[in-house]
Amino acid sequence: KNQVEQSPQSLIILEGKNCTLQCNYTVSPFSNLRWYKQDTGRGPVSLTIMTFSENTKSNGRYTATLDADTKQSSLHITASQLSDSASYICVVSEYSSASKIIFGSGTRLSIRP
Amino acid sequence: GAVVSQHPSWVICKSGTSVKIECRSLDFQATTMFWYRQFPKQSLMLMATSNEGSKATYEQGVEKDKFLINHASLTLSTLTVTSAHPEDSSFYICSARDPAERYEQYFGPGTRLTVT
Numbered sequence: 700k701n702q703v704e705q706s707p708q709s710l711i712i713l714e715g716k717n718c719t720l721q722c723n724y725t726v727s728p729f730s731n732l733r734w735y736k737q738d739t740g741r742g743p744v745s746l747t748i749m750t751f752s753e754n755t756k757s758n759g760r761y762t763a764t765l766d767a768d769t770k771q772s773s774l775h776i777t778a779s780q781l782s783d784s785a786s787y788i789c790v791v792s793e794y795s796s797a798s799k800i801i802f803g804s805g806t807r808l809s810i811r812p
Numbered sequence: 813g814a815v816v817s818q819h820p821s822w823v824i825c826k827s828g829t830s831v832k833i834e835c836r837s838l839d840f841q842a843t844t845m846f847w848y849r850q851f852p853k854q855s856l857m858l859m860a861t862s863n864e865g866s867k868a869t870y871e872q873g874v875e876k877d878k879f880l881i882n883h884a885s886l887t888l889s890t891l892t893v894t895s896a897h898p899e900d901s902s903f904y905i906c907s908a909r910d911p912a913e914r915y916e917q918y919f920g921p922g923t924r925l926t927v928t
Contacts, residue, residue, distance in 0.1 A: 735919075740922065740924065741921055742816075742919035742922045743905075743919045744919070745916060745918070800917070802855045
């Protein structure tokens with residue numbers, strides 16, 4: 700069964716600190732992996748997209764990594780800001796005609812001043 | 813990036829009434845749009861895939877007669893919650909694929925539905 704597991708479920712860190720969120724998946728065949736940021740009461744906003752051949756992608760203070768062999772991805776946030784408080788969702792797409800996408804349950808990140 | 817809008821952003825309706833939610837791709841044509849619902853502190857759950865000019869494909873467990881989807885043009889899909897009940901109260905989000913961008917999927921800002 701295709702699954703996407705994220706950890707931790709929730710995380711609280713102090714402003715200015717770094718953190719890393721994890722995503723493990725069993726989706727096969729694999730097409731691409733995306734990280735989204737979702738503020739409370741808003742739709743998700745794309746942070747990074749990685750295909751099989753990419754193992755790192757940066758977007759400002761966000762850096763995503765992908766290990767297609769171990770089927771693991773991480774999202775690293777550096778120098779966290781209060782505005783980083785949100786849910787971070789890992790989404791993996793199948794490589795098929797249906798292009799089914801599977802959502803992780805998300806990590807709720809809270810930044811404290 | 814491309815923009816997807818939803819209208820209304822929130823709606824309160826009485827039990828038994830129907831509510832229509834619009835999803836528009838503002839600067840690209842989307843042959844495929846998706847509808848999700850999200851309960852508090854949970855991830856998005858795909859309800860249906862909306863294809864322009866054809867019938868929507870519903871996920872298992874989603875009542876097609878209750879959640880009517882129409883994708884009449886390349887920039888507009890609508891979701892109508894018919895005979896709404898309090899348990900239909902949720903956050904509804906649409907998304908659209910831009911054919912010009914191979915993997916990207918853009919989400920709308922969501923619609924908060926409250927049924928009293």
